[in-house]
Amino acid sequence: MASAWLPRFYLEEVQATRQLHNLWLLQGAILTDLVRQKSFAHANAAQKNKQEVECDMNITPTYRLVRRDDPATSHDAAESIDATALESVVADAIWEFGAAGAIADEVCNALPRHAYNTITPRFKPLKDKGIIITDGTRRKAKSGRGQMVMWHKEFYNGV
Numbered sequence: 001m002a003s004a005w006l007p008r009f010y011l012e013e014v015q016a017t018r019q020l021h022n023l024w025l026l027q028g029a030i031l032t033d034l035v036r037q038k039s040f041a042h043a044n045a046a047q048k049n050k051q052e053v054e055c056d057m058n059i060t061p062t063y064r065l066v067r068r069d070d071p072a073t074s075h076d077a078a079e080s081i082d083a084t085a086l087e088s089v090v091a092d093a094i095w096e097f098g099a100a101g102a103i104a105d106e107v108c109n110a111l112p113r114h115a116y117n118t119i120t121p122r123f124k125p126l127k128d129k130g131i132i133i134t135d136g137t138r139r140k141a142k143s144g145r146g147q148m149v150m151w152h153k154e155f156y157n158g159v
Helices: 008-056 072-080 083-096 104-110 116-128
Strands: 138-140 146-148
Touching: 083 104, 083 116, 104 116, 104 146
Parallel strands: none
Antiparallel strands: 138 146
16 A cells, blocks of 8 residues: 555556666575586586695605615604605696796705705605606706706607
8 A cells, every 4th residue: 555655657666666676686696696607617627636645656665765774863853754745746846837948956956944964855756656867867957967857758859
């Protein structure tokens, strides 16, 4: 009965506003659902990628980091580091050089927070795992001597 005294165009405008509001709510719900689906798909892809990387980066056992006749301090040091994490950092640094590859000096310069003697021991395990590749190509280092060029497996084209 209250609507009897309201002009018809006002009632039509209120009804249109309600319909727009309902459409807006529906659209928001659809967008929220799409975002959730996309986030879920992205999370699944990220998890799959992480699993693939973890397959490449098998854990380096402590016994591979030290010789039996090394002093106790070496054994303690080998147990105190996460060699696999360091290998991952070094592999990522080499990957950043792309098809040009990298020598040890360049990798050390790219990782200023890590000491030379922390970086260079990671090359052999990475080669053994097939993550980095060398083919005998050398490049002049800051010492003036040649250093072996290393490529990440994704960028190696062969000679």
